[in-house]
Amino acid sequence: AQTVTQSQPEMSVQEAETVTLSCTYDTSESDYYLFWYKQPPSRQMILVIRQEAYKQQNATENRFSVNFQKAAKSFSLKISDSQLGDAAMYFCAYRALSGGTYKYIFGTGTRLKVLA
């Protein structure tokens, strides 16, 4: 069974600095998707970035980028120039293909605090 592990329950970063959130996963599949979702206090789930496993190139979305290491099954999120609005829970998610649909398996989350 696939699993997703986020080993950092909480991280802090100074405003304007860079922070990296870790995520590892376990799967026997060769093709899959990985996602980072942000959950602010409103508890809405907001897609931050996604990565296709077959792509070597790391995904980038403005200040957010990933370091995808397929062999190591690692998928970390880097936030550059951190802003106060980045403070939230961040969930890493693996999208399995099962039963013809695409359920997500989430990690336990990392709470990011941004210090002014």
Next chain:
Amino acid sequence: EPEVTQTPSHQVTQMGQEVILRCVPISNHLYFYWYRQILGQKVEFLVSFYNNEISEKSEIFDDQFSVERPDGSNFTLKIRSTKLEDSAMYFCASQGTAGYGYTFGSGTRLTVV
């Protein structure tokens, strides 16, 4: 940008009562999901729905739960006899094609008292 709409945003119900959580997915999407997040815990898969039937369900999704797409637009989650441990945030999500991520709704906070 198209949205997934969930109603109500917050529902309080007595233990043992039936509740129906409603979702309006994005209109041309084909795959629909319900997830649950107990306060302070991770988001857990409940059920996926495609072509008017359940594709997969988790162990959490027992006989107390059911889903329906009654009119081609709404997608509902029914809990027949709520328990205290059903208190959680329930997220609906829809997906257009296999290659893209979900769009999540803003969630329904269910409180069972």
